[in-house]
Amino acid sequence: xxxxxxxxxxxxEPFDEALAYFKSIGIEMIEVxxxxxxxxxxxxxxxLLNDEKALEEFKETxxxxxxxISALSCHANPVHPNKIIAAEYDQAIKKCILLAExxxxxxxxxxxxxxxxxxxxxxxxxxxxxxxxxxxKVVEWQWNEKLIPYWKETVKFAKAHGVxxxxxxMHPGFCVYNPETLLxxxxxxxxxxGANLDPSHLxxxxxxxxxxxxxxGKENAIFHFHAKDTKIDKYNTAVNxxxxxxxxxxxxxxxxxxxxxxxxxxxxxxxxxxxxxxxVGYDYxxxxxxxxxxxxxxxxxxxxVEVLNKSLIRESNCNMWWA
Numbered sequence: 051x052x053x054x055x056x057x058x059x060x061x062x063e064p065f066d067e068a069l070a071y072f073k074s075i076g077i078e079m080i081e082v083x084x085x086x087x088x089x090x091x092x093x094x095x096x097x098l099l100n101d102e103k104a105l106e107e108f109k110e111t112x113x114x115x116x117x118x119i120s121a122l123s124c125h126a127n128p129v130h131p132n133k134i135i136a137a138e139y140d141q142a143i144k145k146c147i148l149l150a151e152x153x154x155x156x157x158x159x160x161x162x163x164x165x166x167x168x169x170x171x172x173x174x175x176x177x178x179x180x181x182x183x184x185x186x187k188v189v190e191w192q193w194n195e196k197l198i199p200y201w202k203e204t205v206k207f208a209k210a211h212g213v214x215x216x217x218x219x220m221h222p223g224f225c226v227y228n229p230e231t232l233l234x235x236x237x238x239x240x241x242x243x244g245a246n247l248d249p250s251h252l253x254x255x256x257x258x259x260x261x262x263x264x265x266x267g268k269e270n271a272i273f274h275f276h277a278k279d280t281k282i283d284k285y286n287t288a289v290n291x292x293x294x295x296x297x298x299x300x301x302x303x304x305x306x307x308x309x310x311x312x313x314x315x316x317x318x319x320x321x322x323x324x325x326x327x328x329x330v331g332y333d334y335x336x337x338x339x340x341x342x343x344x345x346x347x348x349x350x351x352x353x354x355v356e357v358l359n360k361s362l363i364r365e366s367n368c369n370m371w372w373a
Contacts, residue, residue: 051324051327051328051332051333051334051335051336051362051363051364052078052079052118052120052334052335052336052364053076053077053078053079053336053338053355053358053359053362054077054078054079054080054081054120054335054336054337054338055072055077055079055080055081055337055338055339055340055351056081056083056088056123056276056337056338056339056340057069057072057080057081057082057083057092058083058088058089058091058092059339059340059347059351060072060347060348061083061089061091061092062091065092065093065108065111066111066114068092069111069112069114069115069117070115071348072115072117073115073116073117075351075352075355076355076359077117077355078117078118079117079118079119079120079335079337080112080117080118080119080120081119081120081121081122081123081159081274081335081337082119082121082122082123083122083123083124084122084123084124084145084146084149084150084158085124085126085142085143085145085146086123086124086125086126086139086142086143086146086160087125087126088123088124088125093108093122093149095142095145095146095148095149096145098149098152099145099148099149099152105152109153119153119155120157120274120334120335120337121155121157121158121159121217121246121273121274121335121337122146122149122150122153122155122157122158122159123146123158123159123160124142124143124145124146124158124159124160125159125160125161125219126139126142126143126160126161126163127139127161127163127164127174127224128140128143128163128200128204129163129164129165129192129196129197129200130163130164130165130174131165131166131171131172131173131174131175132172132173139163140200140204143158143160143204144204144207146158146160147207147208147211147213148211150211150212150213151211151212151213154212155213156212156213156214156215157213157214157215157216157217157273157274158208158213158215158216158217159217159218159219159246159274160216160217160218160219161218161219161221161224161226162197162201162218162224162225162226162231162235163197163200163224163225164176164192164223164224164225165192165195165196165197165225167188167191167192168191174223175188175192176222176223176224176225176227177189177192178293192225193225193234193235193238197225197235198235198238198239201216201235201239201243202238202239202240204216205239205240205242205243208242209242214242215242215244215273216242216243216244216273217244217245217246217273217274218232218235218243218244218245218246219245219246219248219251219276220232220245220247220248220251220252221248221251222251222255227251227255228252228255228257228262229245229262229265229266232244232245232266232271233266233269233271236269236271241270241271243271244266244270244271244272244273245266245271245272245273245274246273246274246275246276247259247262247263247266247272247274247275247276248275248276248278248339249262249276249277249278249279249280249323250276250278250279250280250308250314250339250341251280253279253280253282253306253314253315254280254282254292254305254306255292256292259323259326260322260323260326263323263326263327263330263332264326264329264330266330267326267327267329267330267331267332268330270331272327272330272332273334274334274335274337275327275332275334275335275336275337276337276338276339277311277336277337277338277339277354277358278308278311278338278339278340278341279308279309279310279311279312279313279314279315279320279342280306280307280308280309280314281306281307281309281313281314281315282305282306282314283304283305283306283307286303286304286305287305287306290305291305292305292306293305294306298343299343301343301344307343307344308341308342308343309342309344310340310342310345310350310351310353310354311338311353311354311357311358312353312354312356312357313342313344313353317357317360317361320357320358320361321360321361323361324336324358324361324362324363325363328363333366336358336362338351338354338355338358340354
């Protein structure tokens with residue numbers, strides 16, 4: 051396993067300066083935003099796909115610091131019911147794939163997306179219960195008419211350009227938000243779809259990250275990993291449950307909040323997660339995504355690095371030398 055980071059937490063800094071800092075604190079792999087919600091501050095496909103000099107400078111900057119790119123990330127909603135928005139996100143994902151091809155990277159990270167409830171919808175409709183019965187009908191329409199057809203076509207495009215892994219962050223608000231929905235879409239589309247497994251979104255939904263890792267590991271469906279924590283406020287949750295649309299700035303009132311690794315759950319919790327990843331054969335990026343509203347980017351990142359350096363398993367011991 052290698053310690054990584056999603057670079058957009060320093061998106062306001064020049065790429066060279068950001069990488070110099072990442073290298074100085076022990077980062078080994080970088081996940082670079084190349085469209086959608088992560089932005090394009092460090093890797094703009096509109097520039098890098100059309101300017102060979104800029105592309106070479108990008109490659110040389112990464113090599114200069116001895117870093118590897120774990121994935122390009124373009125988290126987006128390409129099945130948005132607003133056709134203009136959907137087209138913009140679809141193009142962003144395709145440009146991200148084309149840039150990955152130019153860089154020799156075989157993986158992108160994104161979201162599954164979420165449609166509306168019919169052809170005339172204006173906003174996404176994330177269904178979370180089975181009754182009244184029209185909700186179940188909405189889900190089937192979303193999957194059969196929008197989600198599955200879109201990802202079948204996009205996987206074809208990706209494979210034609212050397213990208214054979216599309217990793218979904220299982221995120222509430224989108225159709226793929228847990229292992230069951232991930233595996234449903236994977237079964238319908240193909241093994242090119244897998245997880246960018248982020249425990250933070252699983253924790254507040256009541257899932258156990260270790261159990262999720264074991265379930266998805268059996269299917270070889272873990273392509274990438276986000277190191278981000280969540281702190282559950284047990285008193286607020288006891289009153290209002292875990293579904294919470296209050297602002298992320300309302301730490302006192304929210305049922306849960308994103309935290310830096312080690313500040314939502316202790317080191318032992320994270321060591322169990324890392325060990326479970328090792329058990330299922332995951333040996334790739336542990337990519338820190340910093341979204342802790344109580345800590346500045348560098349402080350939160352450095353605290354996460356400190357915890358993960360105590361938890362990461364970097365060398366295999368499969369020969370069982372003592373037996």
